[in-house]
Every structure is written in structure tokens, then in C-alpha cells.
Amino acid sequence: xxxxxxxxxxxxxxxxxxxxxxxxxxxxxxxxxxxxxxxxxxxxxxxxxxxxxxxxxxxxxxxxxxxxxxxxxxxxxxxxxxxxxxxxxxxxxxxxxxxxxxxxxxxxxxxxxxxxxxxxxxxxxxxxxxxxxxxxxxxxxxxxxxxxxxxxxxxxxxxxxxxxxxxxxxxxxxxxxxxxxxxxxxxxxxxxxxxxxxxxxxxxxxxxxxxxxxxxxxxxxxxxxxxxxxxxxxxxxxxxxxxxxxxxxxxxxxxxxxxxxxxxxxxxxxxxxxxxxxxxxxxxxxxxxxxxxxxxxxxxxxxxxxxxxxxxxxxxxxxxxxxxxxxxxxxxxxxxxxxxxxxxxxxxxxxxxxxxxxxxxxxxxxxxxxxxxxxxxxxxxxxxxxxxxxxxxxxxxxxxxxxxx
Amino acid sequence: xxxxxxxxxxxxxxxxxxxxxxxxxxxxxxxxxxxxxxxxxxxxxxxxxxxxxxxxxxxxxxxxxxxxxxxxxxxxxxxxxxxxxxxxxxxxxxxxxxxxxxxxxxxxxxxxxxxxxxxxxxxxxxxxxxxxxxxxxxxxxxxxxxxxxxxxxxxxxxxxxxxxxxxxxxxxxxxxxxxxxxxxxxxxxxxxxxxxxxxxxxxxxxxxxxxxxxxxxxxxxxxxxxxxxxxxxxxxxxxxxxxxxxxxxxxxxxxxxxxxxxxxxxxxxxxxxxxxxxxxxxxxxxxxxxxxxxxxxxxxxxxxxxxxxxxxx
Numbered sequence: 001x002x003x004x005x006x007x008x009x010x011x012x013x014x015x016x017x018x019x020x021x022x023x024x025x026x027x028x029x030x031x032x033x034x035x036x037x038x039x040x041x042x043x044x045x046x047x048x049x050x051x052x053x054x055x056x057x058x059x060x061x062x063x064x065x066x067x068x069x070x071x072x073x074x075x076x077x078x079x080x081x082x083x084x085x086x087x088x089x090x091x092x093x094x095x096x097x098x099x100x101x102x103x104x105x106x107x108x109x110x111x112x113x114x115x116x117x118x119x120x121x122x123x124x125x126x127x128x129x130x131x132x133x134x135x136x137x138x139x140x141x142x143x144x145x146x147x148x149x150x151x152x153x154x155x156x157x158x159x160x161x162x163x164x165x166x167x168x169x170x171x172x173x174x175x176x177x178x179x180x181x182x183x184x185x186x187x188x189x190x191x192x193x194x195x196x197x198x199x200x201x202x203x204x205x206x207x208x209x210x211x212x213x214x215x216x217x218x219x220x221x222x223x224x225x226x227x228x229x230x231x232x233x234x235x236x237x238x239x240x241x242x243x244x245x246x247x248x249x250x251x252x253x254x255x256x257x258x259x260x261x262x263x264x265x266x267x268x269x270x271x272x273x274x275x276x277x278x279x280x281x282x283x284x285x286x287x288x289x290x291x292x293x294x295x296x297x298x299x300x301x302x303x304x305x306x307x308x309x310x311x312x313x314x315x316x317x318x319x320x321x322x323x324x325x326x327x328x329x330x331x332x333x334x335x336x337x338x339x340x341x342x343x344x345x346x347x348x349x350x351x352x353x354x355x356x357x358x359x360x361x362x363x364x365x366x367x368x369x370x371x372x373x374x375x376x377x378x379x380x381x382x383x384x385x386x387x388x389x390x391x392x393x394x395x396x397x398x399x400x401x402x403x404x405x
Numbered sequence: 406x407x408x409x410x411x412x413x414x415x416x417x418x419x420x421x422x423x424x425x426x427x428x429x430x431x432x433x434x435x436x437x438x439x440x441x442x443x444x445x446x447x448x449x450x451x452x453x454x455x456x457x458x459x460x461x462x463x464x465x466x467x468x469x470x471x472x473x474x475x476x477x478x479x480x481x482x483x484x485x486x487x488x489x490x491x492x493x494x495x496x497x498x499x500x501x502x503x504x505x506x507x508x509x510x511x512x513x514x515x516x517x518x519x520x521x522x523x524x525x526x527x528x529x530x531x532x533x534x535x536x537x538x539x540x541x542x543x544x545x546x547x548x549x550x551x552x553x554x555x556x557x558x559x560x561x562x563x564x565x566x567x568x569x570x571x572x573x574x575x576x577x578x579x580x581x582x583x584x585x586x587x588x589x590x591x592x593x594x595x596x597x598x599x600x601x602x603x604x605x606x607x608x609x610x611x612x613x614x615x616x617x618x619x620x621x622x623x624x625x626x627x628x629x630x631x632x633x634x635x636x637x638x639x640x641x642x643x644x645x646x647x648x649x650x651x652x653x654x655x656x657x658x659x660x661x662x663x664x665x666x667x668x669x670x671x672x673x674x675x676x677x678x679x680x681x682x683x684x685x686x687x688x689x690x691x692x693x694x695x696x697x698x699x700x701x702x703x704x705x706x707x708x709x710x711x712x713x714x715x716x717x718x
Contacts, residue, residue: 052541053536053541054536054541054643057541057542058542191688217686217687217688218686218687218688219687219688220688222643222647223687224633224637224639224644224647225421225637226687227417227420227421227679228414228417228418228678228679228680228681228682228683228687228690229682229683229687231410231413231414231417231683232410232682232683234413235407235409235410248543248639248641251638251639252637252638252639255638256637256638259552259564260562261554261562276542276543279545280543280545280638280639281545281638282545282548282638
């Protein structure tokens with residue numbers, strides 16, 4: 001009996017251990033996307049840092065797919081073959097959590113073949129991770145982190161291809177106040193650097209335009225029960241609810257507000273711009289707004305080619321909010337590597353001097369990406385500041401305010 | 406603040422409290438009998454939500470022969486929900502018994518920390534199993550049950566789902582309380598909780614009693630899980646953690662080991678949270694709830710209704 005009990009216990013412990021390993025708390029998984037190059041080809045790895053199992057998973061998985069697509073296309077290109085380089089990707093699951101993000105960053109940094117990182121998504125994760133990349137001369141291009149503080153740290157290796165909250169928040173406020181005519185608002189955020197930053201920028205601009213912020217309140221990004229807050233919102237009778245946060249909680253907030261009879265629509269930022277928001281919110285989120293960085297993919301100059309390539313590679317998946325940006329971010333790193341390889345030779349790319357040259361090459365980017373013209377200012381922020389406003393119409397995000405239209 | 410807002414916040418709080426009370430019963434039942442905190446209980450809640458969602462999707466899917474009956478009439482919806490809740494409760498009840506048999510029974514005579522760690526292990530295992538085998542994304546809970554404001558008074562409204570949650574919680578609490586205090590098996594459970602060895606010597610099948618506690622607790626947790634999914638509209642693998650911690654707090658607040666205490670603690674915690682969120686700020690709701698817990702524990706270390714625990718020892 002004693003022996004049997006021990007065996008049962010050991011089996012259970014093994015099961016738990018296996019499950020933890022399989023879930024990979026911040027673990028990294030390498031995916032060689034092209035090994036058909038010459039035997040002497042130098043392997044250059046690009047890290048993909050995104051929430052893949054927890055947090056904004058729908059957005060993170062999209063980032064992963066797009067970066068992998070960019071790398072696959074690069075490996076098939078003549079430029080990479082001529083330069084004697086094979087690109088590979090390594091995935092790091094940051095779970096939308098700052099601590100896990102730093103673990104992922106350190107795992108990336110320990111990979112000698114890793115030149116740059118496409119990521120991360122959440123500003124709260126990207127900011128601490130960028131410090132690790134800076135220490136290790138790894139170039140980082142984020143397709144999605146929009147908090148202004150990210151590029152104000154004085155790091156020369158940090159770039160982003162998305163526009164920042166100080167652009168997105170005020171644009172949203174102008175759309176809400178001027179275009180749609182909402183005069184009073186309740187501002188809610190999820191207490192993350194992203195949500196707080198965006199909500200504060202929105203509130204500031206909304207008030208300066210002449211609108212009235214009835215009250216502001218913080219929730220948690222893991223909350224599911226918003227009924228007490230909704231009751232408070234209902235009593236305040238705002239024209240609009242503004243939410244700074246990610247779709248997981250945002251959709252539930254909007255849904256519960258609708259159930260309680262709050263007529264005001266909810267407006268949010270790029271963190272809610274995903275089909276998951278509508279899937280979770282159902283018919284109760286009809287009429288909600290959100291802003292997202294850049295132009296709708298199909299309105300982008302090279303958008304159709306990207307959509308075709310994406311559909312060919314991932315027939316069952318839809319393009320998520322940051323996919324075009326992730327594709328561009330990965331391509332910027334690829335282009336910089338190829339440029340440095342052309343100047344100094346493929347074997348020099350991973351030397352300290354080569355890494356500096358790659359960072360300099362990304363900084364000097366001046367190209368046409370899928371998301372439009374890409375170049376960086378002194379901080380590493382994109383000079384492309386387009387923000388599009390969308391609305392849920394018949395169960396789909398539909399662009400209602402597109403810059404330049 | 407006007408009266409309607411206060412009443413509305415109380416309604417919110419009582420609904421939330423009903424769910425906390427159902428989960429808290431599972432903690433307190435197991436603690437009462439084994440003096441062990443079953444940290445895997447929050448995963449019973451999560452599992453219940455998944456089983457309930459699965460049943461609902463299965464029974465209402467177009468390919469299921471009787472789906473028209475289940476979605477067509479009020480009676481059909483009622484039958485549908487009885488089936489959904491019953492299947493979730495029974496499935497998770499059995500899961501609870503299996504977990505007890507595999508992870509806790511071998512450790513029954515081990516130092517008290519060992520089953521606690523085992524419970525944490527089970528919790529992590531189940532969470533990761535749901536993450537890997539079901540989905541990492543939240544799954545929306547389809548709204549088949551109509552949610553309409555039924556009672557309106559003084560500007561506050563109570564919808565059908567809130568009434569269903571609170572009524573079901575109260576009925577289940579009453580049934581369980583009667584079961585424990587009036588039936589022979591209930592008497593055996595009470596005897597086991599007072600002195601396991603003496604109860605065994607009196608001819609009570611201890612393993613049966615413990616298994617039963619591990620069936621009832623998780624089954625009630627599963628019912629709360631289905632309610633949580635229906636009420637908030639989404640099911641996700643990590644959903645058990647926070648309600649689990651809150652309900653454990655509720656059980657301690659009411660006096661752990663005491664069924665009526667768990668119920669009282671659950672409702673109290675839900676109401677305090679809603680009022681704090683409504684009148685201070687959402688960010689302060691947990692602060693207020695835990696300040697009250699600390700105060701109660703300072704002045705009444707056994708919890709609000711904790712005396713019976715002291716008496717029995």
C-alpha cells in the first residue's frame with residue numbers, strides 16, 4: 001500500500017512537471033523556417049516576443065504569424081541567398097506580463113545567433129524588456145507598444161513602427177468630440193502603462209476641446225466583474241465611455257454596460273481592435289468605437305500583396321490589428337541585416353561592430369512598408385502618424401474615419 | 406449618492422455574493438472534514454464553466470437532433486439549463502472525487518503542508534491542461550437564457566439572470582444545510598469533522614464521507630462556474646484564480662468549517678466589494694474587502710460565525 005501510494009504521487013508530480021514544461025513559462029521554441037540554403041550559410045535569428053498563451057493572445061499570435069511570414073519570404077529571396085544568410089525565428093511567450101517578458105528577453109539575449117527582436121505587444125512588457133536588449137546590443141522593433149515612455153529611455157536600439165499614445169489618444173478625443181459630437185465621457189483604464197497612458201491622453205484632449213470628463217476610474221486588466229462600475233456609469237449618464245485597455249476586459253465592460261441599460265457606446269484604443277472583442281461582446285458591443293494605429297490593411301499601398309501572401313500562408317486565420325506592422329518590423333530587421341552583410345560580410349553581422357551597424361541601419365530606415373512610409377525620428381518613433389477610427393457595424397470593425405479620406 | 410444607485414449596487418453585490426457563497430461552501434466543507442485547504446477548488450469552478458459551456462454548445466448546435474426543442478420554448482430553455490447545470494455539477498463532482506483519491510488520500514497521514522502543496526500542484530496542472538487542451542483565448546458564453554429586467558423599483562432593476570443566480574444559490578445552500586443537519590449521512594459528516602478516528606471506530610465509513618465532501622464541494626463550485634460564465638459572458642482557463650481567492654476569503658470571513666458562515670461571508674464580501682467599487686473606486690474594492698477581513702480576524706479570529714468550530718474542538 002505504501003509503495004503504491006508513493007507511485008501514484010510520483011506519477012502526479014511527473015504530470016504536473018510535464019504540464020509546466022509544456023506550457024513553457026516564458027520558454028522559447030525555435031522554428032527554423034529555411035534550412036535549404038547553402039551549407040555555409042550564416043544563421044541569423046530574429047526573436048518574436050509576444051503574448052502567445054495569456055493576455056492579448058489573438059493579437060500576439062497574429063504578430064507571430066506575420067513575422068514568420070516575413071522571415072519565410074526573406075529566406076526565399078535571392079538577396080538572402082546571395083548574402084549567405086539563413087534567417088530563423090525564435091518565439092518567446094511573454095504572456096503580456098512584465099516579469100515573463102524580461103525572462104523572454106534574457107532567453108533571447110543568451111542566443112548568440114539572435115540579432116534582433118520583433119516585439120513586444122504590451123507597453124508594460126516592452127519597456128523592461130527593451131533594457132535587456134539594450135544591454136546586449138539587440139535591435140528591437142515593436143509593432144504595437146504605444147506608450148510614449150518606451151522610446152524616451154535614451155536607448156539607441158529601440159524602435160517602433162506604430163504611432164504613440166500621445167497621437168492616438170488626442171486623435172480619438174477629436175473624433176469623439178468633434179466628429180461624433182459626444183460632449184460628456186467617463187474614462188476607464190486597466191491600470192497598465194498602455195491603458196493608463198492612452199486614457200490620460202484621451203481625457204486631456206477631450207477636456208481641452210470643451211468636453212466634460214464626468215469621472216475617471218481604474219480597473220484591473222484581469223477584472224471580469226464591472227457591474228458596480230457600470231451602475232456608477234449609468235448614474236452619471238455619459239454620452240460616451242472611453243476605455244484604455246485590452247479587448248479581454250474591454251468587451252466584458254461594454255457588454256455589462258449594455259446589459260445594465262447604459263445607452264452610451266464605448267470607445268477604446270488599438271488594444272480592443274480585434275475580432276475577439278466582437279466575439280466576446282456579441283451584439284451588445286454593436287456601435288462601439290475604437291481607434292487603431294495606421295490605415296486599414298486593405299487601404300495600405302502594399303496591403304493587397306500582403307493580404308494575398310498571408311492568406312496563402314495561413315488560410316484559416318484572419319489578419320489581426322498589428323499584423324501588417326509586425327511584418328514590417330521583421331522586414332526592417334531583415335533589411336538591416338542584409339545591408340550590413342553586404343557591406344561587411346555575413347560572418348561579421350553577429351560581431352559587436354556588426355550589431356552596432358545593424359542598429360544604425362534600422363535607425364536609417366527610409367522605406368515603403370506594408371503600413372506605408374517608414375522612417376524613424378531621433379527617439380526611434382515612426383514618422384507615420386496615421387490613426388484610423390473604427391466602429392462595430394453588423395458585427396465587424398468597419399473603418400469610419402480614415403486619415404486622408 | 407441617490408437611493409437607486411445604492412439599491413442597484415446592493416443588487417450587484419448580492420449577485421456576486423451568491424457566486425462567492427457557492428464556491429466558499431466547497432472550501433469550508435473540505436476544511437471542516439479534513440482541516441485542509443483545497444487550493445484546487447478554484448479549478449473546479451473553472452472546470453464547471455467549461456463543462457457547462459461545452460454542454461450548452463453541444464445541445465444547441467444545429468447538428469444536435471433536439472436543438473430546436475432546447476432553444477424554441479421557455480420550457481425547453483428551462484430543461485436545457487437544468488441539464489447544463491446537472492452535467493457540469495456531476496462531472497466536476499466526480500473530478501473532485503478523483504482528485505481526492507489520487508492527490509490527497511495518499512497524503513492523508515502526511516504532515517499538513519504536504520496535501521496543501523499537492524493541492525497547489527493539482528491547481529496548476531488543471532489550469533495548464535485547460536490552457537493547452539481547450540484554448541488559451543477566452544470563449545464567449547452564448548446567451549440562450551433571456552436576460553431581461555424583471556423587477557424595477559426606485560430606479561434600480563434586477564434582471565432575470567441575477568434572480569436566477571441568487572435564488573439558485575440560496576436554494577442550494579438551504580438544501581446542503583438541511584442535508585448536513587438532518588440526514589444520517591449529514592450526521593456522519595458532522596461526526597467525521599469532529600473526530601475522524603472516533604467516527605471511524607463508531608462504524609462510519611470515513612473514505613465515503615470524505616469522497617462525498619469532495620463531490621458536493623466541487624459540484625457547487627461548478628454551478629458557480631456556469632453562473633459566472635453566463636453572467637460575465639466569457640470562459641477562460643485562468644478565470645478560477647481570483648474568484649477562488651475571494652471565496653476562500655469569504656469562507657475565512659464567515660468562519661472556515663462553518664457552512665452558514667461561508668454563506669454569510671460570501672454575501673458580505675460581494676456586497677462590500679460592490680459598495681466599495683461603487684462609492685470609492687473600482688481600484689479600492691479589494692482593499693476595502695481585505696481591510697474588513699483583517700478587522701474581523703483581529704477581533705474574531707475564528708471568523709464571524711466561527712464559534713461552532715471552537716466548540717467542536
